[in-house]
Amino acid sequence: MEHVEAVVIGGGQSGLAAAHALVRQGVAPVVLEASDRAAGSWPRYYDSLTLFPPARFSSLPGLAFGGDPERYPHRDEVVDYLDRYAARLDADIRIRSRAVRVESDSGGFRVDLEDGASISAGVVVAASGSFGRPYRPALPGLEAFTRQVLHVADYRDPAEFTGQRVVVIGAGNSAVQVAAELSRLSRTTLATRAPVKFARQRLLGRDLHFWLTRTSLDTAPLSRLLRTPPAQPVLDDGRYRAALTAGLPDRRPLFTGLDGGKVTWADGSTEAVDSIILATGYRPHLPYLTHVGEALDTSGRPRHRDGAALAHPGLAFVGLEWQRSLSSNSLRGCGRDAERAARRLAGRLARS
Structure with missing residues (x-):
């Protein structure tokens, strides 16, 4: 059996940030990524997706995003950025290496891979991360x-829905973005439990993330003050x-039915509907x-507690939603x- 200091499971933004942080501490990590590239879920997101924060607030530690810092990068730019980040990282990144089982073992851990190693x-x-397990609520x-039901994780482009009657379920950023672009080619309804709440993306000429950073509301513990509303507003x-x-x-x-x-x-x-798209979020994927x-x-x-496993001192989590702050599962926050x-x-x- 191969013996290493640290194993990082997941080679997306959170795994790369974890590997970078471990290297800075003098630890040599092995990063296990199930897919064929260290970019996490980003290559599979819908085609029109753009980041909500500008590029200046969308970097992992050690490498600036590059380009115009005030622009809102496209999905493909994020994938390219993560490719560059992985290439510069002094860590053993193993693609097509899916971890299927972890067990406690003599004060450490044994990690079993899908290929039997x-x-x-x-x-x-x-x-x-928190984007590998699409949440499908009981409706x-x-x-x-x-008829067709799919999660927004499987949505790519509005063209395939041309002329359809579509219902998008959800009140978050992705739900509103997808419903708006679908409505150009199909008759689309956004179905929500409560009215959609909006927040202005720019205030006094600055992006909202500037103010979140300036006021420290983007970091723990102050950002916990923003967790009390039942739903985050749409930027x-x-x-x-x-x-x-x-x-x-x-x-x-x-x-109702x-x-x-x-x-x-x-x-x-009552009316006929061709497709339902669930923009209902994700749950941690840790089987x-x-x-x-x-x-x-x-x-x-x-x-x-704050990413430290309660029962196992040698186990940590990175990239969970609201792990320590509102940005814990984002490019700008997972590095902290x-x-x-x-x-x-x-x-x-x-x-x-």
Whole structure:
């Protein structure tokens, strides 16, 4: 069995940030990435996706994003950036290496791979992010709907929905963006449990993320003050609020039922629908930790405090939603959490 100091599971933005932080602490990590490139979920996001923060607030530690710092980078720019970051990283990155099982082993861990190989490690960082497990909520009658249902994780381009009757479910940034672009080619409704809330993307000539950074609301512990509202607002430069006002898409309360290919709305009206798109978020994807006692709760969520596993000092998490702040699962924020985790894990290795 191969023996290494540290294994980082996941080679996307969080895993790369974790590897960078470990190297800075003098630890040599092995990064395991299941796909064929160290770019996480970014290559699979929908074609029109752009970042919500500008480039100046979208860098991992050690490498600026580059280009105009005030622009909002496209999905493909992010993929290219992560490719560059991985190429410059002094770490052993192994693509097409899926971790399928982690177990505690003599004060450290054994990591089993899909190809049958195993690695022994003193510490493990679970950095497979919070975008690998699309959340599909229990909705009234969804199991009886006979037409197309897909999660926004599988959505790419509005062209395939041309002329269709489409319902997008969700009230977040992705839901509104996707519904707005679909409405140009199809008759689209945005179905939400409550009215959509908007936040201005630019205030006094500055992007909102400038003010979040300047006021420290983007970092722990102050950003926890922003977690109390039931839903985060949609960042808007004016286009999306105007689109909903114009009915492109129209916004309706969530339907009360589905049957066959028809939807029943809250007002009792019924109509045929071709496709339903669930823009309902994600949940942590950590099946490989199932056999690490008390690493996960009964719903599969990690048991941690600020990224440190409660039951296992040698296990850390990076890239979880609201791990320590509102930006913990973003390019601009995961590096801070990675540095904190790396310092703690390096200290544990030094004491062992």
